[in-house]
Amino acid sequence: MNLTNKAVTLHDMSLRDGMHAKQHQITLQQMIDIATGLDDAGMPMIEVTHGDGLGGASLNYGFAAHSDEDYLKAVIPKLRQAKVSALLLPGIGTVDHLRMAKDLGVSCIRVATHCTEADVSEQHIGLSAKLGLDTVGFLMMAHMISAEQLLEQAKLMESYGANCIYCTDSAGFMLPDEVTAKIGLLRQHLSDKTEIGFHGHHNLAMGVANSLAAIEAGASRIDGSVAGLGAGAGNTPLEVLVAVLDRMGAKHNIDLYKIMDVAEDLVVPMMDQPIRVDRDSLTLGYAGVYSSFLLFAKRAEARHGVSARDILVELGKRGTVGGQEDMIEDLALDMARQEL
Ligand SMILES: C[C@H](O)CC(=O)C(=O)O
Ligand SMILES: [Mn+2]
16 A cells, blocks of 8 residues: 555544543543644644534433533634534534534534435535535444445535535444445545545554555545544544554654654543453444444443443344434343343
8 A cells, every 4th residue: 555645634533532432521621731732743633522513412412511612612712723623413413503613713514414314414514615614524324335325425415515525434343445445436426626534433443444545545534533532442543543654654744752642641541441442342343333322331231230242232233323322221221121
C-alpha cells in the first residue's frame, strides 16, 4: 500500500464518541484540557457534544454532566487553530440546536442517520449547507447494507447539500476489504467535489487497518479518538494512526509526541474502565452490534444477572440499530425470566 504524500484530515472523536465511554460525564475542565492539548498537537477537527449528538441528553440515551451549549461555549474560544464539529441526529437534534451550534462557532455539522434512512436528513443538511457550514452526511451502521445501497443513500445526502459523506462502521464489524469496496464505490460515483470520510470502531482491532484501506480507496477524512476513547472498544486510536501515517509518509500535520502525551497524560487517566477489546466489546464487532450499546448491556448484566455477551449477541440477531437503547432493558428482563 502506498500512501506517500496522501493528504488526510484527521478528526478527533474523544470528546463526543468518548462521551459514550464516560456515560456523558466529561467535565468542562477535562473537555478544555483535552481540546487545547489536541489543538496544540495540530489536530484540525474536534467533535464536541453529547455522545448521541446535539440534544442527545435524555432518558433514552443518558443525561450529560453539562449541556451541549456549555461544552461548546467552554471549548471553542480556547482553540487556536482546530475547528469544532457537532454531530446531529435528526429527530434528536433540531434545527434550533443547529443554529445554536453555529452561533457558538461550530463550523462543521455532521448529520447522522441509520444507513438506510438518509431521507430524514434533508432538512438538517439543507439548513447547514445554507448557513455555509462544512456539512457532512454520516451514514451509521454501514456494514448492514451493500456498497451499492450505501451509494444510493450517500447520493441522497449529497443531493441535499452535503460536501462530505461518511461511511460509518458503528459496530466495528468491517474488515479492510469491505471498507475498500464501500469507500471505493463512493469515490467512483460521488462528485469529485464531495469528500469521503471513514469512522471506525476498534472492536475487531481493525481501526487502523480499516482507516488505511479507506485512505487508499479515496477517503480524505478519517475519524479516531485519542487513546481510542469512544464507544465499545473505542474508535481508531489516533496516536497509533498518526505514527503509522508518519511511517507511510502520508500528510496529516499532527505532532506525534504531542498527541501521544495527550493520550497518556490526559485521556487514559480519566477513563472509567480500560477501553480495550474484551469479550463484550469483541462481541460487538463479531456480531455487528452498535458500539454504544456496550455499557447499556453491561448495566443490564449487573441488574438482571444475564451476561452482557448473550444480550449483545441477541441484539445482533434482532438487527437492532441506534435509537433502540430502551429495548436492551426489556430484552435482559425477558432473558432473565427464561433462565429462571
Ligand atoms: C450516535 C453514534 O454514537 C454515532 C457514531 O459515532 C457511530 O455510529 O459510530
Ligand atoms: Mn462512533
